[in-house]
Amino acid sequence: MTSTRRQPERIDDRLRIGGILLACSSHNESRENTPVLADVNGTVAVRRTVEQLTSLLTEVIVVIGGHETAVRRSLAGLDVTFVHDASGGIDETNSAVNCGAVVGTNRGWDAAVVSPGEFANVQSATIERLTSAYISDDASIVAPLYNGAVGHPTLFDASQFDRLVSVSNIHTDRDWLVESGRATTVVTDDPGVVTPVSTGNNSESTPL
Numbered sequence: 209m210t211s212t213r214r215q216p217e218r219i220d221d222r223l224r225i226g227g228i229l230l231a232c233s234s235h236n237e238s239r240e241n242t243p244v245l246a247d248v249n250g251t252v253a254v255r256r257t258v259e260q261l262t263s264l265l266t267e268v269i270v271v272i273g274g275h276e277t278a279v280r281r282s283l284a285g286l287d288v289t290f291v292h293d294a295s296g297g298i299d300e301t302n303s304a305v306n307c308g309a310v311v312g313t314n315r316g317w318d319a320a321v322v323s324p325g326e327f328a329n330v331q332s333a334t335i336e337r338l339t340s341a342y343i344s345d346d347a348s349i350v351a352p353l354y355n356g357a358v359g360h361p362t363l364f365d366a367s368q369f370d371r372l373v374s375v376s377n378i379h380t381d382r383d384w385l386v387e388s389g390r391a392t393t394v395v396t397d398d399p400g401v402v403t404p405v406s407t408g409n410n411s412e413s414t415p416l
Contacts, residue, residue: 225339225363226317227261228308229254231325232273232293243326245278246405252282253405256328262287264335265321269311271304279325309364309372320369323361329400330361338363341394349391352401358393359401 231244231254244254254270261268272279273293280290293307305322312320319342321335338350338361348365351358364372 223319223343224266224315224317225319225321225342226312226315227258227265227268227361228305228312228320228322229258229261229268229270229288229325230304230308230323231279232271232304232307242275243405244324245275245282246326246328248328248405251328253328254279254325255282255286257323257325257330258283258286258288260330260332260335261321261323264332264339266317267315269308270325271307273304306373309369312366313369313373317366319363319365321361321363322372324404326404326406327360327400328405329403331398331400334394334396334398334401335361337394337396341392345392347392351391351393352396352398353393354396354399354402357402359396359398360404361401362391 244252244257246253248256258268258270268288269291270279270283270288271291271293276292289311291307291311293304308320308322319339321338323330334352338352341347341350342363342365347363348367350363352361353359
């Protein structure tokens with residue numbers, strides 16, 4: 209796979225890989241039914257997700273919309289930058305990805321790890337494997353694969369940012385890239401990549 213990646217002086221800690229955390233819940237969704245604000249063993253889901261990203265990546269952007277005050281309070285003390293998505297559109301995920309990609313481009317990132325805020329049980333080792341595959345395999349898109357199912361988060365090279373800024377259906381787009389062989393998958397035994405936290409009984413993977 210050929211990548212148009214911007215190369216740093218050498219592949220080391222100067223490679224700027226940022227995180228885009230999608231915490232943009234619907235304004236019409238009650239707090240009790242908002243997965244990013246669900247309790248996970250005493251910690252708010254979105255905080256657990258952000259803590260994993262901030263420990264490994266250059267910087268993390270948190271895209272917020274509905275329940276902004278609650279999300280900000282949940283992330284108090286963490287080194288993140290908030291970006292407000294005021295679109296209020298039908299598909300908050302698409303809009304949040306668009307916003308995050310714009311910020312990543314402006315920050316000059318080499319790549320971005322995109323994660324929905326409700327995937328709070330992803331292991332840090334999984335994120336490390338995604339970044340390692342990105343560097344060693346010269347891949348432009350890297351996603352985890354658990355028991356044959358594509359999970360989260362997904363790493364996108366900067367050469368894909370323009371696509372993310374303009375994408376109108378990130379759900380279909382990412383799955384098509386993976387299924388067509390245009391994305392690299394990393395097999396993992398981490399069930400957290402396909403199991404978002406839930407406020408109800410649904411534990412299925414949420415597409416991105």
